[in-house]
Amino acid sequence: MTDTTLTVPAVPTTPDHRLFRGWFETGAPAGLAEHLDRYGPAPLPTDRRDRQALIEAVEQAGLTGRGGAAFPTGVKLRSVAERRGPAVLVVNGMESEPASRKDEALLDLAPHLVLDGAALAAAAVGATAVHLCLPRDEARAAQAAWLAEAVAERRRAGLDPLPVELHLLPHHYVSSEESSLVQWLNGGPARPLATPPRPFEKGVARRPTLVDNVETLAHLALIARYGPAWFRTAGRPDAPGTALVTVSGAVREPGVREVPLGMPLGTLLAGVGGTTRPLGALLVGGFFGSWLPAEQALRVPFAKPALAELGAGPGAGVLVALPAQACxxxxxxxxxxxxxxxxxxxxxxxxxxxxxxxxxxxxxxxxxxxxxxxxxxxxxxxxxxxxxxxxxxxxxxxxxxxxxxxxxxxxxxxxxxxxxxxxxxxxxxxxxxxxxxxxxxxx
The missing domain is CATH 1.20.1440.230 (NADH-ubiquinone oxidoreductase 51kDa subunit, iron-sulphur binding domain)
Structure with a gap:
C-alpha cells in the first residue's frame, strides 16, 4: 500500500530564529530544496475568500513595514486589494541606508522566503506583475546574479504563478523611496515624486501598486504558514514579531541579528558580545535616525511605540554604538x-x-x-x-x-x-x- 502521509515542516519555536531559521545550525544559505524541506511550499490563496483571509491574518498579526516607516502592512495590502483593476507588486530590496545590512543578509541567506512572501502578497492584492528592485552596485552584483537564478529555479519548479522581473536601479539614498521605484519602473528617473497620488492609488503603469520591503514580505510568508497568534508569540502586544537589526560601532560582534521587538537596547548590545568601550550615545534608526544619550537609551525597548516617546524610531533596523571619546x-x-x-x-x-x-x-x-x-x-x-x-x-x-x-x-x-x-x-x-x-x- 502506498504511504500517503505528508511530512509537515516543524513550526519555528525559537523567538529570535525565524527569518534566519536554519542558518544558525548550518551556516549556509538556503537553496530551494532546503527551503521547501524547512518550510514547505507557500500556501497561495486560490480564491477571493482565501485572499481576504490572508489579508486579515496579516492585520491580526500586527505586522508593520520593516523598511523604515513601520506602516501597518495589512492596511497597505487592503488598500491595494480594494482598488479596481489588476495591481502591481514592487519588492524593495534597495537598502539605500548605509548603516544597514539586514536586507542584503536576508536575500543572501533566505531568498526563497522573500520570494514566497512576494508570491503571497501578489495573490492577496490581485497583482499581475511582480518587480524586484535591487541596487546597481558592484558590491552586490553577485547577489543579483544569485537571485536571478533563484527566481528561474522557482519558475522551473512551478512555484510562482507570476514571473518576477529583476531591476537594477541607481544606488542613491533616495532611490529606495517607494515613489522613486514607481517612477523608475515607469521609465523615469529614480527620484521621489511629490504625492498624491500614492502608489496604491496610481503607481506602476498607473495601476494600484503595493511596494513592500523584502523583510516585510519574508515575515508575511511566515504569517501565512503559521498564523497571527504564532507571530505574536514574539515581541510586544503593541509591537509584535521580530526584526532584523544591524548593529555596529563599539561592539564586540557587529553584524545583523534577529531580535524580538521590545528587547531593551542594552540587552540587544549584550547579545552581540557587549561593548568594547564606554558609550556616549546610540544612533537608532540609521542616517535618518536619532541620537540618544547612552545612559537613557540602554533601558529603552527597541520598538516603535517606546522609541516614539523619545522622538526616535527603529527606522531601517539600525543601532550604532558611539564610544564616549568619539565626537x-x-x-x-x-x-x-x-x-x-x-x-x-x-x-x-x-x-x-x-x-x-x-x-x-x-x-x-x-x-x-x-x-x-x-x-x-x-x-x-x-x-x-x-x-x-x-x-x-x-x-x-x-x-x-x-x-x-x-x-x-x-x-x-x-x-x-x-x-x-x-x-x-x-x-x-x-x-x-x-x-x-x-x-x-x-x-
Whole structure:
C-alpha cells in the first residue's frame, strides 16, 4: 500500500530564529530544496475568500513595514486589494541606508522566503506583475546574479504563478523611496515624486501598486504558514514579531541579528558580545535616525511605540554604538555631507537648506565658528522638515536636531574652544564614498 502521509515542516519555536531559521545550525544559505524541506511550499490563496483571509491574518498579526516607516502592512495590502483593476507588486530590496545590512543578509541567506512572501502578497492584492528592485552596485552584483537564478529555479519548479522581473536601479539614498521605484519602473528617473497620488492609488503603469520591503514580505510568508497568534508569540502586544537589526560601532560582534521587538537596547548590545568601550550615545534608526544619550537609551525597548516617546524610531533596523571619546558632531557632519550630496535636488530644502546645514555642521565640528552659528544652525535645521517633495529633508533634520540636543555639551565646547580631541579619531559611522547624484545619473 502506498504511504500517503505528508511530512509537515516543524513550526519555528525559537523567538529570535525565524527569518534566519536554519542558518544558525548550518551556516549556509538556503537553496530551494532546503527551503521547501524547512518550510514547505507557500500556501497561495486560490480564491477571493482565501485572499481576504490572508489579508486579515496579516492585520491580526500586527505586522508593520520593516523598511523604515513601520506602516501597518495589512492596511497597505487592503488598500491595494480594494482598488479596481489588476495591481502591481514592487519588492524593495534597495537598502539605500548605509548603516544597514539586514536586507542584503536576508536575500543572501533566505531568498526563497522573500520570494514566497512576494508570491503571497501578489495573490492577496490581485497583482499581475511582480518587480524586484535591487541596487546597481558592484558590491552586490553577485547577489543579483544569485537571485536571478533563484527566481528561474522557482519558475522551473512551478512555484510562482507570476514571473518576477529583476531591476537594477541607481544606488542613491533616495532611490529606495517607494515613489522613486514607481517612477523608475515607469521609465523615469529614480527620484521621489511629490504625492498624491500614492502608489496604491496610481503607481506602476498607473495601476494600484503595493511596494513592500523584502523583510516585510519574508515575515508575511511566515504569517501565512503559521498564523497571527504564532507571530505574536514574539515581541510586544503593541509591537509584535521580530526584526532584523544591524548593529555596529563599539561592539564586540557587529553584524545583523534577529531580535524580538521590545528587547531593551542594552540587552540587544549584550547579545552581540557587549561593548568594547564606554558609550556616549546610540544612533537608532540609521542616517535618518536619532541620537540618544547612552545612559537613557540602554533601558529603552527597541520598538516603535517606546522609541516614539523619545522622538526616535527603529527606522531601517539600525543601532550604532558611539564610544564616549568619539565626537558625535563630527560623525553627524559626515553623514549630513553625504545626505546633501545624495538628495534629488528637486526642491528648496534639498537644493539649499540641507547643503547649508551640512556646511554649518562641518564648521561646528572642525572649523572656527562665527558668532552667528549658535543661532543660525538650529534655525536652519528647523526649516528643513515638512517642506520637501519626499522625506529626505525630514530625516536629515531629525538627525541634526538630535545631535544638537544629545551632544549639547560638545556643541558648547566647540563654539567656545574649537574642535574637541574626538574629531581626530577614526570615524565610527561608515559613510560611503559614493558619487554625487548629478555624477552618477538617475537611470
Amino acid at each position: 558625535g558632531l563630527a560623525e553627524t557632519a559626515r553623514v549630513l555631507r553625504f545626505l546633501a550630496a545624495q538628495s534629488a535636488q528637486q526642491c528648496g530644502p534639498c537644493r539649499f537648506g540641507l547643503p547649508a546645514v551640512a556646511a554649518d555642521f562641518e564648521l561646528l565640528a572642525w572649523g572656527t565658528p562665527d558668532g552667528e552659528l549658535a543661532r543660525r544652525l538650529p534655525h536652519r535645521v528647523g526649516l528643513l522638515a515638512g517642506r520637501g517633495a519626499c522625506r529626505h529633508p525630514d530625516g536629515a533634520s531629525r538627525l541634526a536636531a538630535t545631535a544638537l540636543s544629545t551632544f549639547a555639551a560638545d556643541v558648547e565646547h566647540h563654539l567656545l574652544a574649537g574642535p574637541c580631541p574626538g574629531t581626530a579619531l577614526p570615524p565610527v559611522l561608515v559613510v560611503p564614498d559614493r558619487p554625487a547624484a548629478d555624477q552618477e545619473g538617475w537611470r
